[in-house]
Amino acid sequence: MQAVVVNNIDKTYGKVKALTDISFAVEKGELFGIIGPDGAGKTSLFRILTTLLLPSKGSAIVEGFDVVKDYKQIRKIVGYMPGRFSLYQDLSVEENLEFFATIFGTTIEENYELVKDIYTQIEPFKTRPAGKLSGGMKQKLALCCAMIHKPVILFLDEPTTGVDAVSRKEFWEMLIRLKKSGITILVSTPYMDEASLCDRVALIQNGKMLAIDKPDNIAKTFDKKLFAVKSGNNYTLLNLLKDFAKTDSVYPFGEYLHFSPSGNDFQRTELLEFLSSKGCEDVEINTQEPTIEDCFMNLMNNNS
Amino acid sequence: MRTILFILRKEFLQIKRNKAMLPIIFIMPFIQLIILVHAATFEMKHIRLHVIDKDMSSVSRELISKFSGSPFYDITSYSFSDKEGEEDLRSNKADIVLVIPEHFEKKLRKENSCEVQLIINSINAASAGLINAYTSSILLDYNVNLVAKWSVMNSSVQASTIETTYSYWYNPELNYKNYMVPGILVLLVTIIGMVLSSLNVVREKEIGTIEQINITPIRKYQFIIGKLVPFWIIAMFELAFGLTIGKLLFGIPIIGNVALLFLFASVYLLVILSIGLLISTLNNTQQQAMFITWFFMMIFIMMSGLFTPVESMPEWAQKINIINPVAYFIKTMRMVLLKGSGFGDISGLFASICTYAVIMISFATWRYRKVS
Structure with a gap:
């Protein structure tokens, strides 16, 4: 049995279509990433799967339970961490954890093993009000609270948004450890670099699924040549590349621009000539292995 | 639980x-x-009363004494012209003006009825209503007493009177x-x-x-x-x-x-x-x-x-x-x-x-x- 099965889900808010014909399945014990820009429909999807929102059309099964009919059973077995910090800011770390343990009908002691790794990191601040924690600490506490009742499946909605780079890395290390203990994890994120840490990812944009596969496989679907281009002034270079006749797409990626040409007969010298004719010298061009982000950009382009 | x-x-x-x-x-x-x-x-105490007594008879004085004896009224001034009364109302020196017309006593005895005039400052409708109620009840009270007294003096007129007495229950002092x-x-x-x-x-x-x-x-x-x-x-x-x-x-x-x-x-x-x-x-x-x-x-x-x-x-x-x-x-x-x-x-x-x-x-x- 699969942990999550989603069949043709639609969600509309009045005239706005948030989700269109979404279908996918998540295996048990999988770390499944839902990747998409802001407003793609990630939160709506998570809220449907956690029984907080009713789908307009379609059905979804979580651990064998229907999200509409059996919502009571689902609520007992899922852990949900909303994108927005939503613990009691005026209660202390310890009180929050105790409160959520209790309303799930358990105690901290009973499931302490499960959250121990994470909780020990925030334990020094256990008497501090949750509202006064730093961003990373808040996320750790929220994760503890979402896990204190030993859920079999975790839904984490943008857990690393607004968290510093170090804490993000730590957070993902925690997720990978959690995964090893057998919990199915669905995580959504707008960060492409996090996608490669998932077992499988689904790319979502404007409420539509673009691709679902292993991160490596998705990267392999990139069927064009890709080059990393760099010069002294990347901004001028970007504008010049956009004017170049054979450009299919160009995006800034860190200190390089990822450039893919249209057609298979492209030669580097063509580009170099074009650029020098425009007065742009000292250009560096390397071949680039496509990353998942390149694929996503590509898919988004084809889609819109 | x-x-x-x-x-x-x-x-x-x-x-x-x-x-x-x-x-x-x-x-x-x-x-x-x-x-x-x-x-x-809403308690009405010290209602300022301006009396215009144009009759100056014993009956009118008796009526006025009903007011001066009441804790609710302070008779602030007496006069004989409507104008002065109105002036007092206008300058907010009085809350109510009581006008007793000329030949009040005579008319009462002859025709068995006579009208007195009340002019009440009604800027505050609620208190005006209360003043009216208080004053009317005093007048009514006086009226009943008068009829009773006269019917005793003149036995040919048989007037049965009903005396009203008040007692405020549950809040005796109001x-x-x-x-x-x-x-x-x-x-x-x-x-x-x-x-x-x-x-x-x-x-x-x-x-x-x-x-x-x-x-x-x-x-x-x-x-x-x-x-x-x-x-x-x-x-x-x-x-x-x-x-x-x-x-x-x-x-x-x-x-x-x-x-x-x-x-x-x-x-x-x-x-x-x-x-x-x-x-x-x-x-x-x-x-x-x-x-x-x-x-x-x-x-x-x-x-x-x-x-x-x-x-x-x-x-x-x-x-x-x-x-x-x-x-x-x-x-x-x-x-x-x-x-x-x-x-x-x-x-x-x-x-x-x-x-x-x-x-x-x-x-x-x-x-x-x-x-x-």
């Missing part, structure tokens, strides 16, 4: 940590009672404070209960914690109980606190059974808190909830009979009061405190408020959704 206890504990912790709560709970009743009880009074304090206590308890409960769930919506609660297997009834009980306790405490202040500071009589009062209050609060909770579940921001609560509270309080008697409202307004919980409680409060009514006397009101409570709680529970 353990879940409910924990929700309660959580709510109380949050109340305790909210720095504005303690002053609200302890200082608000004090200030409300002290200011409102002294200020919101002490306005005795009337106001119970009402203001109701106001206090209502404001505390309704505002706190109406802002609570909506606050959880605003800060997003309702999401975390909704995802848990917590039952609706546990949630509702967890939300109602803390404010119920606070409001009951407020009532006790306010009653103590009323007794110690204003010496209001507590004739009836206090336990009966608290029994009624406990059900009444369920109604108020459920209304608050309902408002809270229907709105998305604290601002919306606050305005809607205020809207209902204003109507409930203004129509409740706190300031103006319900009996003098038009019939449709009295009908509306059937759904006004505040009216029930004010009535009960006054009946029990001032009159010493027992359970038998308020059983009708009690049955109504119980029904109301059941309806409102069911409605609030039904409206609270764990799914959007």
Whole structure:
């Protein structure tokens, strides 16, 4: 049995279509990433799967339970961490954890093993009000609270948004450890670099699924040549590349621009000539292995 | 059960940590009672009377003495012209002008009737009405006495007279404070209960914690109980606190059974808190909830009979009061405190408020959704 099965889900808010014909399945014990820009429909999807929102059309099964009919059973077995910090800011770390343990009908002691790794990191601040924690600490506490009742499946909605780079890395290390203990994890994120840490990812944009596969496989679907281009002034270079006749797409990626040409007969010298004719010298061009982000950009382009 | 206890504990912790709560709970009743009880009074004492006596007879003097002997009137000036009287009214030196026409006595004896004129300053309609009522009753009283006296002197005229005597029951001195304090206590308890409960769930919506609660297997009834009980306790405490202040500071009589009062209050609060909770579940921001609560509270309080008697409202307004919980409680409060009514006397009101409570709680529970 699969942990999550989603069949043709639609969600509309009045005239706005948030989700269109979404279908996918998540295996048990999988770390499944839902990747998409802001407003793609990630939160709506998570809220449907956690029984907080009713789908307009379609059905979804979580651990064998229907999200509409059996919502009571689902609520007992899922852990949900909303994108927005939503613990009691005026209660202390310890009180929050105790409160959520209790309303799930358990105690901290009973499931302490499960959250121990994470909780020990925030334990020094256990008497501090949750509202006064730093961003990373808040996320750790929220994760503890979402896990204190030993859920079999975790839904984490943008857990690393607004968290510093170090804490993000730590957070993902925690997720990978959690995964090893057998919990199915669905995580959504707008960060492409996090996608490669998932077992499988689904790319979502404007409420539509673009691709679902292993991160490596998705990267392999990139069927064009890709080059990393760099010069002294990347901004001028970007504008010049956009004017170049054979450009299919160009995006800034860190200190390089990822450039893919249209057609298979492209030669580097063509580009170099074009650029020098425009007065742009000292250009560096390397071949680039496509990353998942390149694929996503590509898919988004084809889609819109 | 353990879940409910924990929700309660959580709510109380949050109340305790909210720095504005303690002053609200302890200082608000004090200030409300002290200011409102002294200020919101309809008591008419020292009505300034201007007398224009154009008759100057023994009968007219006797009539005037009725006023000068009354604690309600101060005769501020005498004159003989309407103009002076009007001038006094205009310059706010008099509240009422009494004009006794010429040949007052003669006319009375001959025609058995004569008119006197009252000119009342009616800028404040309520006090004008009261002045009119007081003055008319004095005149009527005088009239009856006069007829009786003359019928004795002249036995050929048989006039049977009915003498009216007054005794004010349940508030013999017509002490306005005795009337106001119970009402203001109701106001206090209502404001505390309704505002706190109406802002609570909506606050959880605003800060997003309702999401975390909704995802848990917590039952609706546990949630509702967890939300109602803390404010119920606070409001009951407020009532006790306010009653103590009323007794110690204003010496209001507590004739009836206090336990009966608290029994009624406990059900009444369920109604108020459920209304608050309902408002809270229907709105998305604290601002919306606050305005809607205020809207209902204003109507409930203004129509409740706190300031103006319900009996003098038009019939449709009295009908509306059937759904006004505040009216029930004010009535009960006054009946029990001032009159010493027992359970038998308020059983009708009690049955109504119980029904109301059941309806409102069911409605609030039904409206609270764990799914959007």
